[in-house]
Amino acid sequence: MKTLLGLMIAGILAQAQVTYERIRHAEREPGNWLTYSGTYSSHRYSRLDQINVQNVSKLRPLWVYQFNALDKAESTPLVVDGVMYVTESPSNVTALDTRTGRAMWSFRREVPKDVRVCCGQVNRGVAILDDQVFVGTVDAHVIALDAKTGSVRWDVTVADYKTGHAITAAPLALKDKIVVGMAGGEFGVRGFLDAYDAKTGKRAWRFWTVPVKGEPGSETWSGESWKNGSAATWVTGSYDPDLNVIYWGTGNPGPDWNGDVRSGDNLYSDCLIALDADTGKLKWYFQFTPHDVWDIDATEIPVLVDGIFREQPRKLVLFANRNAFYYVLDRQTGQFLHAKPYAKQTWATQLDDRGRPIPAPGAQPTETGVTVYPHSAGGTNWYSPSYSPKTNLFYVAARESGAVVYKGEAEYRPGAEYDGGGLRNIPGEPGTGAIRALEPMSGELRWEYPLFSPPWAGMLSTAGGLVFGGCDEGYLFALDAATGKPLWRFQTGGKIISSPISYSTDGRQRVAIAAGHAIYVFGLEE
């Protein structure tokens, strides 16, 4: 009886609410995956070490959950006390039992037929806080669900989907707020980042990523171009609870490839912005690509690391940018410390000592097209990098490809693509890729693992000395985190366009990833 009571208490405790304090210290419960990038510092590193360099060859699929959708599966699942919350296209959420892979509930919602999304009706995951699960939708709503039933607690319209606004990123839950980024950078929207009260859905603040005329930064937009300046916020950012600062990447200025209509630096496009988490006020910004004409959004994951940079202990943010440079910034001040290319680039001749690029002559799009590296898909993209404190290496899945970029007409029509050009692949050059391990302070390459084609899958590093990654040809693979030596692989049968996670079920470590149109869960053969 005593044992049964003990088990019951354990069961109840095991399903306690996901408080802010739990997420803040997510590294203390590596059996769960409580926020998009694992922790607020976005290392996408698991402290679990049951699966390790010695035994990873015995990793086997345990169950597969097939989605009810054909669109790309970009979701990072969250795992809380035996339940996995995963999103499916267009904006649906399913709670799965992590033992069996069987669904406990599903939230399915019709979206309008005329939603405008540039790149598929995708969703990258949920946030969880207390007893609610939060999801953004392709028709630009944010919805709070009861974590036990999937029933709607509140449903707020963030913006008008008919003008090209959408939400594809996982929200970020912190304190009593839900931070929500938006997409629409190919539709001439005016970008912003929102925070909502988790209990009521009332908007707490909005930071416009394109300042209105007269505000600081508005001088970086010619004429009325700010009105369609884009700078969307479509990838989940990071948070430093001690500084109470949110770090979030912003997207390309609009129109993408024709900069003639928007002379100037176009703030705050292609920036890392640092915002006060309570007020949404700008603390600092760093612009990676002023006046971008290549569609190289800075919507990648800011990785927060405390390290020794040139013999000084500093709070840093590490950032592998789509523009093919790896950056080290001071996250208290935004000061540029260092950058180094991690993939081929020809758009900048160099960066000056403040990190400002000097554009390469002849790399600007023209009506007849010019060849430039990287491809607009970038040296990397939205999928996650990983930082392992165990190896002290930064892992990025690098894309090696170029494009022929064109400048075209840029006429704004509400709800229509506002691209001002386009691109094509370089004939006979399909591109390649590599998993690259960088020394985090210098960006120096420590090792690389070549990939057949440019990847769309992110990285996970673990205390077991492993890094997991995926490729377009469907393999999930594990490498030795110290050397890059391949140790294990599995053919999932579909492209991997997502980032892996790790958690445990009944004390046994698992690795999970979305691939094709399904979630795969792996564990050691027993």
Add this chain to the structure above:
Amino acid sequence: LSLCGLLAAHMLLMWQAELPTEVPKQNPYTSAAEVQHGKRLFAANCAVCHAPDGTGGRGANLARPRLQRAPDDHALFLVIRQGVPGTEMPPGWWVLNEHEIWQVAAYVRSLGRVAQESVAGNARAGGDLFRTLGCPGCHQTGAVGGRMGPPLTDIGSRRGAAYLRAKVLEPASSLPEEFLQVQIVTRDGWRITGIRLNEDNYSIQVRDLSDQLLSFWKDELTSIERQPGRSPMPSYRERLSDRELDDLVAYLVSLQSD
């Protein structure tokens, strides 16, 4: 009816309800001016994925006479209007009206298509030559022919006479990507030449010169040589008279899609 059945029926109704009452079988707007306007709309709305010249990138290559999802004008109209569910191709109806969709369709149809030229040779004699030379051993025309080389069923719609003449004389001068020749050597010394069917980090699949479908793990191989400038097809420079070459080219030009 199961719930799934009901849902499917509902979806079908919704799909049908959105279609205009009658979509013509053939594009009613195909004048040069309409094509030109379609080109402008294409640049603004489609080029981001399909490239300004329609040769593709993130989206499919449209510069070819046969489009997999749009074999005729009616189907092409519907693809542009409704998008392709489960892909990144969005519905066009919220930015283009019906007239504009037809204009884009007219431009898409104009891509990768060359006007039929009048050429010097005798196409009938060229057809006979095509067979006596053994070309059908590797090339399909209609339902007949081999698989080693690209099918030529509608080659005259896609390629001009000058290009075809150059290819007969110098087959490796430009090769379709899906016909990449590879030479593979296995650890036990087996040497295979074939067309690459698929490849990834760990494996490669080929069809060899005797039409065998083969697959290898890369760790079983000592080398893989990709030969983008090589073709299994011999040059016919020394084997054809000028007249015969004209005839053969005339025959290839006569192979049209419609």
